[in-house]
Amino acid sequence: MEPSIDKGKILQGIYLFTGIRETDLQALAQMAVSRNFPRQGVIFWEGKEAQGFHILVKGLVKLVKSSPDGKEFILRLVMPGETFGEAAVFAEIAYPATAVALEDSQTLFFPKAPFLQYLAASPALARNMLATLSKLMYHLTRQLEDLSLKEVSARLARYVLERCKETHGRIAPGLAVELPTTKTHLAAYLGTISETLSRTLARFKSLGMIEVDKGKITITDPAALQDIARGGK
Amino acid sequence: MEPSIDKGKILQGIYLFTGIRETDLQALAQMAVSRNFPRQGVIFWEGKEAQGFHILVKGLVKLVKSSPDGKEFILRLVMPGETFGEAAVFAEIAYPATAVALEDSQTLFFPKAPFLQYLAASPALARNMLATLSKLMYHLTRQLEDLSLKEVSARLARYVLERCKETHGRIAPGLAVELPTTKTHLAAYLGTISETLSRTLARFKSLGMIEVDKGKITITDPAALQDIARGGK
DNA sequence: CGGCCTGTTGATGCGACTCAATTCAGGTGG
DNA sequence: CCACCTGAATTGAGTCGCATCAACAGGCCG
16 A cells, blocks of 8 residues: 555645635545556546546546547646546536556546535635636647648647747747657647658758757747748648 | 517526526526627637627527638537537636627627626536536547547548437437538538538438438438448448 | 529549558566 | 567558549529
């Protein structure tokens, strides 16, 4: 068994719980269950009736849709501190995707019933949850826009720029973005396959727009990237 | 000016407000503003700071993403009784898509600030809103799955089957689904263009899977459709 | 009647997926 | 420590789905 962790402590840093009173945090910590998953372990399956949602404490999780013939699309890579599986808790629907741990991971699991009960008593929590879902919806519509209107090069360019903005707060030559995992996963996230991603990266590099090195992409020509992200060429 | 409508009456039939007390409904009706839009009128623009959300009372509305070069993707067709523009209200984000009336339409508009204030006092309303957002997210992930993993024929087959199930509660030979609007719009909704949709419909017809007639599709071979929707052939 | 929008059908080209071969890095076990 | 294996990444050749461009038919409305 895990050495007992301070669940209340963990909750303090989570966006979902900002502005929640200390005593309420303790109540929430009470209902949370710490769970561990090995690399490649399935946290929940698409189509399974939702029993609650998770907060990722440590590790890395992918949310995937997969097709009968083995292709898969990564809806989201979940980083520590983020929640996942929330949506299925509030409507009578099943998990819309499968969650798989990409590294040994630890989560806090909130069972549906007690959480909903608590939610009814906490407007601040409800408000935070609405904001969380809203941001996820925003993200999903962005992905839809990319998939339906843009080609792979534009999606990749946008991805690199957004990650750069996210990690450094700005976009400038010389700044680098870390790939959270393998290029194959990135390909699945961008709605393509590793071969195509490899070629596209090679083309960007040959055009002097980026440098690629060991799971790290360095931006050398932001303007050109932005042009491509908009759909240019 | 419109002859004054009974806003309270309208709210009663809306999913978002089920289980809300009568007196609360009156308060909500107070804050709602009736607005009218002509065919082709823009209700809000993508990127504009959200000021509130709408309930469609009458008419038809499309939520679209459009690219610089004129292509557009329809995220959702909004039918009377449904809400739209909700997501942007709860996080500090802009409207993620543009809303356009496809027919002369009437909405009830709920301004952000008073609605949020009211929401804090009504757990039932918060709960309903969470459920609404959850269902929309489910829908978005379905679309993402289709776009990333399936080809046009599979998307069309799935669309026809789902609409059939929705309108008749079951799927059987002889049942028909109405197209809400033009085939060009349906194409944009399926992430393709009208030419490709036309060809695909023609192929389905020649294979004896459907009959097409005047904005109506009649299913003749459900099994074959289901096979294609799963990715077969 | 003459525009306009929608829908259909044909020919062509391009982007990206498929299949296949090779290299490379990391981890394992002898 | 090296041989081995596995998964990731890269590169090439071939194919396919679908968008593009273009021409044309039908319905609706002013």
